[in-house]
Amino acid sequence: EVQLVESGGGLVQPGGSVRLSCATSGFTFTHFYMTWIRQAPGKGLEWVGHVRQDGGNQHYSDSVRGRFTISRDNAMNSLFLQMNSLMADDTAMYYCVRDSGFFRFEYWGHGIPVTVSS
């Protein structure tokens, strides 16, 4: 059974940083792009970015580029999202998602909330 479990969220002050983790199991982690998608309260879905199978290439949305960094540890089957210079607009539920190919977001974690507020 494919499982993705996020951790690390919580309340962060504006300008602060937080690192999200996603522990995965039930599939060959190194075969897939991994993605972060977020959803602000009461709003729609927003693609944050993704990382290639070998971790060597990442792409980001315009709204987070330069502030967020996606990485992975293939030995630990884990995905990470380092979030810096956080703003109120970054308040959202953050989902760890497996891309099963060509932006087919097939498996989702349960999500982890991040709230940016003073």
Next chain:
Amino acid sequence: SALTQPASVSGSPGQSIAISCTGSTSDIGKYQYVSWYQQHPGKVPRLLLYEVSNRPSGISSRFSGSKSGNTASLTISGLQTEDEADYYCTAFGSSPIFGGGTKVTVL
């Protein structure tokens, strides 16, 4: 920019409804990478269709997809009460983009 979806669509049980998703020649009009997701309140989104019209294992055949020009569509046939949810389209352009979501109400 985001893909355009109607804010809401409604129908009676047993009816068919369609949800449109309009993009541009740079995304929906150019690539076959259109996916649809269903999200019930407080739940995790679920993949319904990928590459315009393909259903993952376990998804009912009542859900079907199509594309014409810059617009993709999700059709739900034989509408059921459990279909009441939010629906999102996504497409690939320079990067993946989502539609704003459509709330489906079963009357």
